[in-house]
Amino acid sequence: MPAQIVGYALTLLFGVAIILVVAQAYFDLRPLMTQQTDVFKAHTVTVSKNITIFKTANKENIYFDERELGKLEEQEFVKDVAQFNSASFSTSAAISFGGQRMSTELFFESVPDRYLDVQSDEWVWDSTSDFLPVIIPEEYLSLYNFGFAESQSLPVVSEAMLSQVTFNIFVEGNGKSKVYDSRIVGLSGKINSILVPESFLLWANREFGAGDKNRSSRLLVEFNDATDERIPAFFEANGLNINQTELESGKLSFLFKIAMLFVFVIALTIVVLSIVFVVMSVNVIVQKNRSLFVNLYNIGYTSRQIARFYHLTISIVSVVVIVVAMVMAMWVRGLYVGKVDAVFSLSGGAWQLPLMAFVLAILLLVVYNYATSRIIRRLVGE
């Protein structure tokens, strides 16, 4: 028995430790994977038409028409298509700065809120409000801080500082004009445009714009499965330009999940084998000591009492092993958390680990209780 118990303990330790590490890593890194993609939805890309020399002459060609939209939507791998709306009126922003007034021409676009990677309470607009929130690309700030400010000896600006600055936005068209108070409420790492709330843009295009037609030159396309091989082929054939990096991160997340699943299945196999091994060992031991157990039963011991010793031994060993495996998994987690934390702050502690270990322990105890009493019951012919 001791040799079998040691063998069992080692295989179980190995299997459970891997299971716990993989499961915990999955829980820990899932937000990281989803954050990268989720904001920009699991498998979403920005699609625009390729700009060629012919299209520069006739600008109409860069817009998507109904037919092209329909064609895209009916593809099997496409889940959803959303449009970038652009403003069809002229806008400018002005800022007063120590008595000096600076002004610049602007453009606006909007996307459906669900595609936005910025969470802000201020991202609302209604027709009675004079406040207009704006989101600009993260790159604009980088461009200023690391390019412009550097070469012009100007101070650098943080995101928090930037969101404190208020400025005015002038909207003009159709012989009407309006002034809004405005602030930058967020920086988008994903959408390369100056964004205003969609409700504002739709209203303003009617109010100030050339017409009620909202034309789109860029689309947001969501795929069912970004790794679908037909996607690149389709876009290539239709002269469409897609943001490849988004697809890459989708692939990465997919590969990550597959790898996790693979390791998990192997670990699970190891655990199941160790269980089979220990149950078989008990069976062999019981058969070897057949007369002993039959005698015990004959003088009045119940099968439960006879099985108790083996059940207890295996249970104690299993629980100890699972606790050790949990400590090992904690330690391994410490190793990668240190590295991951440097680039991405992991939210929450590892509360899943003890929970999973607990569930696993309960499961094993139930299995062993059943298996040992069944072996003894069969032996004594109960």
Next chain:
Amino acid sequence: MTIELNNIKPRYMSESEVSGSDIYLQPHVVFEQGKRYMVCAKSGHGKSSLLNFIYGTSNAYDGTIRFLEKEDGREREVERTQSFKVNVLSYMFQDLCLFPQLTALENVLLKNRLTNFKTDEEIRQMLASLLPPDKLGQSVATLSLGQRQRVAAVRAICQPFAFMLLDEPFSHVDKENACLLANMVMDEVARQGAGVIVTALDPVDQIATDVRMNL
């Protein structure tokens, strides 16, 4: 309590083999608590089988065995469970069923741990009166057959019982020791007001019996 046998026959014996039996294939055989039954037969006639059927170690029989308890003047059937071996039936097996690795004392204590019927001191004294003093601490495997039989007898009385089943109990001991054993067991039987079913090749005179049956 009474034990009632109806048309009992071992499955592995033919009808002609059990013909003329007072027990096998008889429609109504009753063993009453407080009475002593002697069941005689030659070897191979199913003496041990009968006791095994009653005790529950074998189920290879046709017919029914019922345990009836008198309650308010009415008889009520009681289902035989594993706990019968602890507080209703005591069985001195022919092959003794001792644990050879354990000592004489440990063998008895193992049973007594289930029943908590005697104190350790009482058990020690009973064994000391039956075995040479240096044998108490030796493993049962090193004891003679007669000595083992005494250990089994002590173990058999370490529990409350309504019936004592004795399977050729004195086959391995001399007449003098047989008397000693019989007295010890019968004292306990009388104290508990229990019934006895004892099997033997030939009628034994160490135990005074009320009913004699041929198998």
